[in-house]
Amino acid sequence: MNKDEKIAVLGFGVEGKDVLNYLKKHGFENITVLDKKNRNELDLKGIDASGIKFITGKDYLKNGLAGFGVIFRSPGFYRYIPEIIKAEKGGSEITSNIKYFLENYKGLSIGVTGTKGKGTTSTLIYEILRQVYPKQSRSAQDKSLKKSNREIYLTGNIGSPPLSILDSTDSNSIVILELSSFQLIDLNNSPNIAVVLNVTSDHMDWHKNQKEYVDAKKNIVRFQNKDDLKVINYDYGTSKSFADTSLSMNYFFSKEKRVQGVYVKDGKIITSIHPAGVHSVTHEVSGFEIGSVDKL
Structure with missing residues (x-):
């Protein structure tokens, strides 16, 4: 994406503002914001709107989106x-803030999806990892200490x-994405670690059918490789089917079956994770599994 590209920002909610702020920060100038709200209804607080073209109101898509090199x-x-x-x-590239982020991010990513519970689970993983990798003093001079320090971020829908x-x-960061x-639906990069909760049915007023909904969810694992891993709710058939979607390693959690991962036996939570050769944070992610099983 070059600085002279004609860029459309489709929708000016939280995501659209995120895109506009990033583009402005990086010197992109040929930007058009399209939104069905009227211009005076848009929240421009904290936004540098100088030089930005706005197409707003009920007919904001009347002339289509042709001619834009990139559409967020x-x-x-x-x-x-x-x-x-x-x-x-016509040749436009269709992207989003999440898609652009995953294409350009260099650290470890942990993605969480499911019909219910993904916000709580994402926050739980975030809090666990903050305890595992506490922020160190900026004045620390010991390079060995700095090497062990990892910045943890929570993003996505929350x-x-x-x-x-x-x-x-940077390459040492860990990002949790809800x-x-x-x-x-249109991601072509999957997180390094994918957490799949209870996938049932939702948003049928947005998706054309259940298959499209499930296929969209499967993108969280679809592009993983053998060095990545999935953490899957075994007790839901649709969720369990994600295990065969890519070559990444599978771990499960269950209240009903003994699985490779975390399960319940005689009222106790049992873990059977031995992540040799897998990302070092797998042990911490297993903490999420225990928490999830406990809440099922």
Whole structure:
């Protein structure tokens, strides 16, 4: 994406503002914001709107999206509306703040999805990892201490907007992302660790059918490789089917079956995780599994 690219920001909620702030910070100038609200209804507090073109109101898509090199889609916009499809066929790149983040982020990513509970679970993982990797004094001079320090971030649907933290991250960072089907539907990168909760049925007023909903969710694991891993709720058939979607290692949690991962036996929580050769944070992620089983 070059600085002269003609860029559309589709939707000006939290995600659209995140995109605009990032683009402005990095010197992009040919930006158009499109939103169904009237211009005077948009919240521009804290936004540098200088030089930005706004197309707003009920007819904001009347002239389509043709001519834009890149279109940042906010999650509330269905991925396959006619205007987006036509622009894509005409050569436009369709992306989002989450998609752009995952394509440019260099650290360890932990993605969480499910029909219910993903916000609570994401926060739990975040808090566990903050305890495992507490922030050290900025004045610490011991390089060995600095090497062990990892910055932990919470983003996605909760926490900080993803592009607002991207410049602060590096290869030593850990990011936890709460991901909905709206965000997952067109991802082509999966998190290094994917946590799959109870996938049932939801958002049928947005997705065209149940299959599209589940297929969107599966993008959280679809592009993983053999060095990545999945943590899956074994007690839901749809969730369990995610295990065969990619080559990454599978761990499960269950209240009903003995599984490779975490399960309940005689009222006690049992863990059987031996992550040799896997990311060092796997032990900490297993803490989430125990918490999840306890709440099922």
